[in-house]
Amino acid sequence: MNANAAARTHLLRKYNVPGPRYTSYPTVPYWETTPTEAEWIAALGRSLEGSKGAAVYVHVPFCRSLCTYCGCNVRITRNRAIAQPYLETVLAEWKLYLDKLGVQRIPLSEIHLGGGTPTFLTPEEIRFLVEGLLAHADVTPDAEYSIEADPRVTDAGQLKVLGELGFRRLSLGIQDFDPRVQDIVNRVQSEEEVRVLTEQARELGFTSINYDLIYGLPLQTMNSVEQTLAAVGRLRPDRIAFYGYAHVPWIKPSQRRFTEDDLPQGDAKRALYERGRQILEDAGYREIGMDHFALETDSLWQAAGQGTLHRNFMGYTSSLVSPLFGLGVSAIGDAWSAFAQNEKIIEPYRERIEKGELPLLRGHVLDGEDLELRQHILNLMTRFHTHWDAPEQMPAYLQALPERLHELSADQLIRIGTGCTGTDLEVTDLGRAFIRNICMAFDARLARKAPDTKLFSQTV
Numbered sequence: 001m002n003a004n005a006a007a008r009t010h011l012l013r014k015y016n017v018p019g020p021r022y023t024s025y026p027t028v029p030y031w032e033t034t035p036t037e038a039e040w041i042a043a044l045g046r047s048l049e050g051s052k053g054a055a056v057y058v059h060v061p062f063c064r065s066l067c068t069y070c071g072c073n074v075r076i077t078r079n080r081a082i083a084q085p086y087l088e089t090v091l092a093e094w095k096l097y098l099d100k101l102g103v104q105r106i107p108l109s110e111i112h113l114g115g116g117t118p119t120f121l122t123p124e125e126i127r128f129l130v131e132g133l134l135a136h137a138d139v140t141p142d143a144e145y146s147i148e149a150d151p152r153v154t155d156a157g158q159l160k161v162l163g164e165l166g167f168r169r170l171s172l173g174i175q176d177f178d179p180r181v182q183d184i185v186n187r188v189q190s191e192e193e194v195r196v197l198t199e200q201a202r203e204l205g206f207t208s209i210n211y212d213l214i215y216g217l218p219l220q221t222m223n224s225v226e227q228t229l230a231a232v233g234r235l236r237p238d239r240i241a242f243y244g245y246a247h248v249p250w251i252k253p254s255q256r257r258f259t260e261d262d263l264p265q266g267d268a269k270r271a272l273y274e275r276g277r278q279i280l281e282d283a284g285y286r287e288i289g290m291d292h293f294a295l296e297t298d299s300l301w302q303a304a305g306q307g308t309l310h311r312n313f314m315g316y317t318s319s320l321v322s323p324l325f326g327l328g329v330s331a332i333g334d335a336w337s338a339f340a341q342n343e344k345i346i347e348p349y350r351e352r353i354e355k356g357e358l359p360l361l362r363g364h365v366l367d368g369e370d371l372e373l374r375q376h377i378l379n380l381m382t383r384f385h386t387h388w389d390a391p392e393q394m395p396a397y398l399q400a401l402p403e404r405l406h407e408l409s410a411d412q413l414i415r416i417g418t419g420c421t422g423t424d425l426e427v428t429d430l431g432r433a434f435i436r437n438i439c440m441a442f443d444a445r446l447a448r449k450a451p452d453t454k455l456f457s458q459t460v
């Protein structure tokens with residue numbers, strides 16, 4: 001091992017601690033001031049006032065079988081009859097929002113269908129859902145619709161209806177093409193299956209196709225990751241999410257179905273990402289944020305260049321759209337000054353809507369400090385840079401920031417520049433691998449109260 005590689009391995013070991021992925025700040029385990037229904041509606045109303053158009057996320061929790069690595073909120077079923085009543089409840093929830101906001105229609109810029117597996121739905125059910133949402137919406141001219149699809153349960157019939165409804169973004173769950181890895185995680189799908197779907201989607205007018213890949217899955221090796229990325233290179237999606245496997249078996253016991261000895265960990269796991277990144281960059285992709293890549297022709301690349309990139313519960317988006325309504329079980333809404341998450345189990349979710357209540361389970365009203373720290377963490381996650389004015393204008397927590405950043409700076413993960421316009425923090429190339437650790441320095445809630453039990457996956 002040369003001196004550089006040894007230094008890097010040392011850093012990977014030093015900073016490999018449990019940490020959040022910062023799809024929100026405060027992170028969900030630290031939410032403490034759940035808004036009342038009236039407060040939540042007021043926050044959404046304020047956000048709508050200054051908004052060109054809102055976003056709606058619909059969570060479809062159903063999957064036909066369980067992938068053992070999965071960290072999402074899913075209901076495994078082969079009972080097709082469960083879908084239609086669920087969609088009716090989701091549309092009743094959407095109508096409840098309109099009634100409580102006292103409006104007939106909502107301006108809409110984005111629809112996202114996620115899960116679980118939205119392509120568990122038949123073409124007719126997809127049409128029923130989307131037309132039901134649109135019946136109460138004024139769609140903005142540049143509106144974008146996207147869907148997450150599992151190639152094993154997606155066909156041309158569903159893609160055709162989605163295309164007719166105006167969907168142009170498709171995200172396919174790939175994870176890995178190695179048959180040994182696919183077998184151990186109970187998710188078998190061929191490159192050919194994915195190639196056919198990708199081509200069909202392009203012919204039907206989808207202009208942005210994303211592949212989800214995971215590094216750190218059981219039995220993955222450098223060679224198997226290279227083979228997977230070679231297949232991805234042949235199919236050339238517009239975007240790639242190359243997620244680090246989040247191993248949280250204390251929350252998701254199905255992750256105990258493989259042995260931890262089969263998992264690449266620590267520096268071995270990070271080496272898989274570094275190799276993947278190199279292959280993707282050689283193929284013309286740019287790393288636009290943590291674990292995400294895009295081709296030059298994709299709006300995420302352009303957003304990264306123009307500084308409009310945003311990050312939310314769904315990952316990276318090309319701009320901030322607010323408010324975000326979350327419909328369906330476990331869906332999270334974001335009104336910028338408050339977050340709220342729905343009931344996670346279908347039965348209580350449905351019962352509360354039938355009683356005319358919003359099915360809120362928990363949430364958080366952001367205070368002044370939260371709002372400021374949220375902006376810094378967003379800046380770091382989307383621009384690898386943030387800026388603050390004179391320390392005395394900052395919340396008390398941030399005044400102690402230089403001390404908290406000292407070690408990151410000494411390890412050359414960040415560069416701090418102070419001038420007459422305030423202080424700039426730049427994440428170095430070396431520091432990109434440690435972006436979660438750098439954001440943790442800004443996480444006042446985590447600093448004040450270390451978790452009693454293990455909550456987060458490892459940062460590396």
Ligand SMILES: C[S@@+](CC[C@H](N)C(=O)[O-])C[C@H]1O[C@@H](n2cnc3c(N)ncnc32)[C@H](O)[C@@H]1O
Pocket residue numbers: 063069070071072114115116117118148149150151172173174175212213214243244245246247
């Ligand atoms: C809801 S799933 C995608 C849609 C669809 N159900 C599928 O699997 O194709 C969203 C993505 O989350 C990622 N994911 C799920 N569990 C994960 C975990 N434990 N660690 C990292 N990524 C995970 C996978 O890449 C998956 O494609």
Ligand code: SF4
Pocket residue numbers: 062063065066067070071072074115116117150173
């Ligand atoms: S990865 Fe997708 S298909 Fe597999 S269990 Fe999770 S949500 Fe369902």
